[in-house]
Amino acid sequence: MPTKPVAAKDAPDRVAPVPDAADDAAAAEMRGSSPVEAKPQPDAPEAPFRSPPKMPGHMPGMHGRPQIVPRAMAAKEDFAEGDYVVYPTHGVGKVERIATEEIAGHKLELIHITFEENRMTLRVPVAKARTAGLRKLATREMFEKALDLLKGRARIKRTMWSRRAQEYEQKINSGDPLQIAEVVRDLHRNAGQPDQSFSERQIYEAAMDRLAAEMGALDGTDKATAAAKLAEKLKAIVKGAAVEVDADGAEVEAEIEAATEAE
Numbered sequence: 372m373p374t375k376p377v378a379a380k381d382a383p384d385r386v387a388p389v390p391d392a393a394d395d396a397a398a399a400e401m402r403g404s405s406p407v408e409a410k411p412q413p414d415a416p417e418a419p420f421r422s423p424p425k426m427p428g429h430m431p432g433m434h435g436r437p438q439i440v441p442r443a444m445a446a447k448e449d450f451a452e453g454d455y456v457v458y459p460t461h462g463v464g465k466v467e468r469i470a471t472e473e474i475a476g477h478k479l480e481l482i483h484i485t486f487e488e489n490r491m492t493l494r495v496p497v498a499k500a501r502t503a504g505l506r507k508l509a510t511r512e513m514f515e516k517a518l519d520l521l522k523g524r525a526r527i528k529r530t531m532w533s534r535r536a537q538e539y540e541q542k543i544n545s546g547d548p549l550q551i552a553e554v555v556r557d558l559h560r561n562a563g564q565p566d567q568s569f570s571e572r573q574i575y576e577a578a579m580d581r582l583a584a585e586m587g588a589l590d591g592t593d594k595a596t597a598a599a600k601l602a603e604k605l606k607a608i609v610k611g612a613a614v615e616v617d618a619d620g621a622e623v624e625a626e627i628e629a630a631t632e633a634e
Contacts, residue, residue: 448507450482450500455588458493459504459546461486463584469497488594508588509548517552517582521605525557525613532570539574543581554578557613559605 450456454466464484471480480497482505495505509517528535539558542550558575560567567575579598587597616622 448500450497450505450507455508456484457506457508457546457585458484458495460544461489461491461493462546462581463508463588464493467492504546506546508585511589514548514586514589517548518604520549520552521556521559522608523556524610525559526553526616527557527613528616536570536574539578543574543578548582548585551578551581555582555605561606561608561610 450466450469452466452468455463456466457463464486467483467485469480469482471478473479481494482497482500484493484495484505485491486493495503528538539554542554545551554574555578558567558571558578579601580594583598583601584594586601587594590597614622
């Protein structure tokens with residue numbers, strides 16, 4: 372009885388036999404010729420590794436993201452109870468006490484800093500105070516330099532507003548009065564100039580708040596009094612058109628109006 376051919380799907384898996392060297396020699400002898408030895412092929416030279424091109428103003432591996440400058444360490448200082456200090460991300464606070472406490476089985480010397488306006492107490496290890504950017508109030512000479520920056524014309528970068536806003540926030544959170552003054556200078560509007568956008572106003576007020584808090588602590592007054600004094604000083608400053616700068620901060624020929632609309 373004829374057998375039914377096996378369908379392809381029912382056929383068992385088969386592996387084609389791979390002839391070895393002996394089979395090749397036997398086949399060559401039957402043909403009356405000697406087996407041909409395979410000549411070793413030279414290894415292809417490997418292509419030299421080339422690192423991707425570095426984009427200006429970017430760090431390797433950042434995939435086009437803007438370079439973020441790490442926060443500078445504060446100078447080594449000795450803090451005492453009652454000192455007014457500046458913490459980069461929170462502004463001006465007061466050292467309530469310095470005490471040794473046990474945390475997770477380890478004894479740490481901690482600086483207790485109170486921020487009355489936010490009703491917050493921050494504990495900073497003495498060993499980490501410098502790397503955290505904690506510092507005493509600026510000297511009168513340095514703060515005068517910051518106030519002198521307010522007299523200059525605004526410097527607007529040729530970048531999108533989102534990028535500029537990020538840079539402004541980094542300057543505010545640096546805790547450096549000179550950098551904070553630059554934000555106030557670039558975003559300030561005098562009478563007769565177009566109003567700020569909502570996001571510009573928020574960043575401007577945050578920078579003014581930081582400057583006024585440190586100015587009040589230096590003068591021995593409250594922040595409201597210092598803010599009013601700072602506002603009067605800004606009103607008296609007459610500025611020309613803003614200076615347009617490139618991404619590296621170098622001035623370009625074209626000038627734009629001081630009021631640059633946020634994108």
